[in-house]
Structures are given as structure tokens and as C-alpha cells.
Amino acid sequence: MAALVLRRFAAMLAVLFGLAVIVFVLQAVIPSDPARAMVGASASKEAVEAKRHELGYDQPLPAQFADYMGRLAQGDLQSSLRTRNEVVEDLRAFAPATFELAFAAMFLAAIGGLGLGLLLAGGGRAGKGIRLLLIGGASIPAFLTGLLLIVVFYSWLGWLPASGRVGDNFVVPDGPTNFLVIDSILNGTPDLTIDALQHLLLPAITLALLPTLAIARTLATSLDAVQKEDYVRTARAKGLKERTVLLKHALRNASGPALTMGGLQVGLMLGSIVVVERIFAWPGIGLYIDQSIAYSDFPAICGATLLLGATYVFLNFLVDLAQAWADPRIRTV
Amino acid sequence: MSTVTPDAPPTTGLTEGALPVEGPGAPAAAKVPGATSKLWRGRRPITPGALSGDTVWHALIPFFVLSFVILVAPVFAPYGSTDVTSAGALHAPTSGAWFGTDEIGRDVFSRVLIGMRVSWFSALGVIFLGTIIGGLIGAVAGAFGGKLDMVLMRITDLFLSLPAPVLAIAVVAAMGPSLRNTLIALSIVWWPWYARIVRGEVRALAARPHTEAARLAGVSRTRLVLKHLLPGAMAPVIVTMSLDVGNLILALAGLSFIGLGAPPPAPELGAMSARGLQYLFGHPWVPIAPAAAVALLALAANLLGDSINRRLDQRTTR
Numbered sequence: 001m002a003a004l005v006l007r008r009f010a011a012m013l014a015v016l017f018g019l020a021v022i023v024f025v026l027q028a029v030i031p032s033d034p035a036r037a038m039v040g041a042s043a044s045k046e047a048v049e050a051k052r053h054e055l056g057y058d059q060p061l062p063a064q065f066a067d068y069m070g071r072l073a074q075g076d077l078q079s080s081l082r083t084r085n086e087v088v089e090d091l092r093a094f095a096p097a098t099f100e101l102a103f104a105a106m107f108l109a110a111i112g113g114l115g116l117g118l119l120l121a122g123g124g125r126a127g128k129g130i131r132l133l134l135i136g137g138a139s140i141p142a143f144l145t146g147l148l149l150i151v152v153f154y155s156w157l158g159w160l161p162a163s164g165r166v167g168d169n170f171v172v173p174d175g176p177t178n179f180l181v182i183d184s185i186l187n188g189t190p191d192l193t194i195d196a197l198q199h200l201l202l203p204a205i206t207l208a209l210l211p212t213l214a215i216a217r218t219l220a221t222s223l224d225a226v227q228k229e230d231y232v233r234t235a236r237a238k239g240l241k242e243r244t245v246l247l248k249h250a251l252r253n254a255s256g257p258a259l260t261m262g263g264l265q266v267g268l269m270l271g272s273i274v275v276v277e278r279i280f281a282w283p284g285i286g287l288y289i290d291q292s293i294a295y296s297d298f299p300a301i302c303g304a305t306l307l308l309g310a311t312y313v314f315l316n317f318l319v320d321l322a323q324a325w326a327d328p329r330i331r332t333v
Numbered sequence: 334m335s336t337v338t339p340d341a342p343p344t345t346g347l348t349e350g351a352l353p354v355e356g357p358g359a360p361a362a363a364k365v366p367g368a369t370s371k372l373w374r375g376r377r378p379i380t381p382g383a384l385s386g387d388t389v390w391h392a393l394i395p396f397f398v399l400s401f402v403i404l405v406a407p408v409f410a411p412y413g414s415t416d417v418t419s420a421g422a423l424h425a426p427t428s429g430a431w432f433g434t435d436e437i438g439r440d441v442f443s444r445v446l447i448g449m450r451v452s453w454f455s456a457l458g459v460i461f462l463g464t465i466i467g468g469l470i471g472a473v474a475g476a477f478g479g480k481l482d483m484v485l486m487r488i489t490d491l492f493l494s495l496p497a498p499v500l501a502i503a504v505v506a507a508m509g510p511s512l513r514n515t516l517i518a519l520s521i522v523w524w525p526w527y528a529r530i531v532r533g534e535v536r537a538l539a540a541r542p543h544t545e546a547a548r549l550a551g552v553s554r555t556r557l558v559l560k561h562l563l564p565g566a567m568a569p570v571i572v573t574m575s576l577d578v579g580n581l582i583l584a585l586a587g588l589s590f591i592g593l594g595a596p597p598p599a600p601e602l603g604a605m606s607a608r609g610l611q612y613l614f615g616h617p618w619v620p621i622a623p624a625a626a627v628a629l630l631a632l633a634a635n636l637l638g639d640s641i642n643r644r645l646d647q648r649t650t651r
Contacts, residue, residue: 014491015491015494015495018491018494018495019495022491022495022500023503026503026504026507027507029507029508030507030508131639132636135632135635135636135639136632138579138631138635139579139583139628139631139632139634139635140628140631141583141586141587141590141603141624141627141628141631142583142587143586143587143590143603143606143607143624144606144621144624144625144627144628147606147610147613147617147620147621147624148621150613151613151617151621155613155614266496267495267496267497267498267499268496268497268498270496270498270499271496271497271498271499271501271502271584271587272498272587274502274587274591275587275590275591278590278591278607278610279610289502289591290591290592292506293502293506293510293591293592293593294592296506296509298506298507301502301503301506301507302503305499305500305502305503308496308499309495309496309499309500312495312496312499313494313495316494
């Protein structure tokens, strides 16, 4: 297991390096001149040249790449063209909201996918109708889900808030985790906890819907396959309860594909987080990207891409390890 | 590549019998006029395990029909995409304007119909581009093997290990938002799936006897790939393509929603919904009609993909 962890870790580092290369290539091919964008459209030619020199854009590409990797290693992502702050500082300010939302959505997707998958396994006659329902659910774009949830739960029923992380009348604590739900519990302010959870619910459901359905579908398929295996028949023949067979014997072996699907879905989720944060005015990286796009703020977009990409790679590293835990056969490969 | 040349012309029945074989001492083509084309129209697949052309085309018929409907539907739209109707701005749906009018009085129904055409054919375009790039890379990697295979597959793995939608956002942002750039960006992040599928199928087929037979017959490598390996990879690729249309419609709509698509006033569904967001409470049809159209398109694509999947994929016989 230790060798496997090391190997996967090395692979993760290689992928992270690849991500950095891709972002560098994108920076090198952008048609707009970042130096021009930084000094402003009315600046003199000399000022633009001076800025180009300062940023190192007049160097040959390999030197630029070495410089870029060096800065990356020190955590320097240049400054945003729009906010004029260091991109790292901006990301630090916006990341907690996004991670809180993403973790909440992943939690919902894992629970929902597991429950629905177990329900669907061996569905029999209901199977076909449920499959159609799953296909239908998987066809709904995140923004439609979000809009409908807002109309129903905010506009009609008035049960839940539809924008932001927290109500206006609350003081937001600064730290220690910057996850509002956790911080408010640590600080012993239950009102704030409830308010933060209420704000979290609709965007998290919106983000979690597609992953939940995908995980449920994959889990049900692999559960059906595992249930045909001999050892499951043996377990049944021993007279074990159906629930014990399913949960204790079949589930662990069937969880591999569902874990892979969960890892993949995180990637799609990180893509639609921009859409969801815009709809719910959620002050996270997605909103930051959305605003940066309007300003062609490429350093900011690169920084956000690096952060989201690295998060995805790291989570999939964990998924790999979880798979190896669930299925010992993988460990020998 | 094998330089073994058989004494007899290849008559294994697996090969076409009319292969223009390369290499020294290759037998003069034992050509039976007409036989080749007959075989190619073929009820019988040339590659064992591959589906015949007819099966594939029959499964795809509903897809072509739907594409045609989506193509011509805007002809029946009551207004053009930028025509301002006489009903005025933000008018509620009526029998004349089914989805009402938007903030400057354009007919939402007409714009949605035209936007659906853009979405559908954009998705198909990305899939074809992705399949061609991925198929080429996968076929080269699978057929040549060795170092080239390793390098190409490591690059493929790299792309598969990164979140495609996030990369797509960065690529469009780098190239500048436009519909063309969005399509290019999505193709750039979409090809790796096809590269891996094609490479896997090609590797598997390369180990089968019919490939060995063709190789012994002295068939050139290009021909080996094009005629004996790639046809066998067709079915899984078409299944994946058909299942991907819905995903791509959603991905495109998402990018369009965050402003990475054609600039206004182009009738793009995602962008229409995003610009209508501020009217959600008073005039919900403005943002919701285009969003629902995206769902409808994706649903149609997913249902068709599912049926094609079950007809063509022999492995999932449930």
C-alpha cells in the first residue's frame, strides 16, 4: 500500500506539472498584450516596453518558462488586472466560500448517490422507468435547476434565501477556517450556523444534482454486476439477510466504479460552480472567474484555473487511494 | 512491419481479396471487379467484432431525423432573432408569442428556436472535431506502439486527469470569447476520451487473427489501420459520440451562460438565460424559456444516445 501511495503521489506531481505547463502555454498564446493591459490603453510605447521588460515578456520562451515556474513555486501568480491585487490574495479571499459550497455539494452527492444507488440496485420492473428518470435528471443544466429552486423555495414559498453566504444582519467571523458553518459552530453562534446552512442549501443542491444521479447510476450498475458473483450467492446461501449481503458483501466491491465516477463528477462540478455562484451571488472563485472574464483579466483566470485544477487532481489522488482501500486487487497492479 | 510475403494471394475471407498489397513480390491484385464495393456496402463487416454499416446507420436514423427537424424549425419561427415585435418589452406569453418577449421586445420563442439550432450543431461540431483529433491520435498510438504510443498516451492521460470544464474556461478566456473559440476550446478538452477509446480498440484488434492475416498478406501499415483496425473501433466510438451530445449541449450552455460564447445579440441559449437573470421574479419566462430549451435538447440527445448505446453496444446486454 505504501508503494502504491508513493507511485500515485508521483503521478499527481507529474499531472500538476503538466497543468502548470498548459497554463503557461495559454499565457504565451493569448492574443492580447498583458503589459498593455496593465499600464492602460493610453500609456506611451516606452511605458509598455518598460512593463514588458519588467514582466519578462521580452525574454525567450524557455527563460520565461523557468521564470514562471520559479514564481509559481513561490506562490506568486502576478496581479489581477481588474482588482489590482495579487491574484494569490484574491484567491485566498474567495476560495473558502467556494470550498465550503463544493464540499457541501460533494457531501450531498455522496449521500444521495449512495442512497439512490442502493435503492436502484436490483430495481427489476421499476428499473426502466427509473432509468428514464435518471436520464431526464441528467439533462437539466445547472442554471435551470438553480432558477427553478429559487422560484420555488425563495419566491413562492419564501423558505430559503437565494443569494449570498449569509444574511445582512450577521457579523461574519474572521477565522479560523473561514468556512462559515464551521466557524459559527466553533464560535458558539447557532443563529449564524442556521443562517449559513440555509444560504448553503439551494446552491449546494443545484451543484449536487447531476453528480448524485451519475453516482447512483454507476453504483446501481456495478452493484447489479457484483450481485451475480459467486461469493454473493454463497453469502445468500448461508442465509444472510438481504440487507447484510448488500451492505456488507456487495457494496464494498461495487464501490470502485462509483468512486471513479464521483472523482470525475468533481471536475464537472468545478466547471459548473462558476454558473451556480453567479446565479446565487455566492462570493467565491466562480464569481471571481465570472467577473474576470468580463474584464479579460487573464492572470486572475490563470490563477483560478491552477487552483481549481490542482484541487481536482488532489481529490482524484484521494479517490485512487480510496479505491485501493475498497478493492485490494488494485493494490497489486 | 512484417515483410513476409505469401506465395498465394490473400484469400482468407477476412481480407477483401482485392488489397493492393505493397512490398516486393506482392502478388498482382487478384481483383474481382465489383466484389470490393459490394463488400464495402457490406452486409458483412470486414473486421470480426465490428458491426456492419447497416446496423450503425439504422441506429443513427432517429438522430439524423431530429437534426433535420432542429435545422429547419427556425424557418417556422414567427420572427427573426433580432426582430423587435410590436408587443413591447417584457410582455407575458400570449397565443401570438408563446414565450413572451424579452427586455427589448424580441420574441423569446423565435430566439429560443434559433438558439436550439446553434446549440445542437455546435455540440455535433465539437464531437466531430474531438473524434477526428482523438481518433487520429489514438489510432497512431495504437498502431505504432512503442515510444510514440507512450508519449501520446501520457499526454492523453494528462488531459484526462484535469477538469475539462475548468480548462475549457481558461482556453476560451485566453483566445477571447466567441462561439468559434468556445468550440475550439471544447474540442481541445474533449478529444482525449476518443483517443483512449480508439487506442484501446486498436490494440485489442491488433492482437486478433484477422490482423495477423492481413499483416502476413503484406498489407501496408496505413491500410492495416484504416481498413482492418479502425472499422472495429467504430461502434464504441459512435456509442460514445451519441452519449456525449447531451453532455456537450450542457457544457456549451454553461460556457455561454458565463459569457464565453458569441457576443450579444446572438441568440445563444445560455447567454439568453444569463442576461434574463435579473427579470426572474417579474418576468420568469425570459431566463427560464432558454434554460428549459437546453434541458429539452439535452434530454432528446440523451434519450437517443441511450437507445443507440443499447442497440450497438453488445457488451451491455441487459
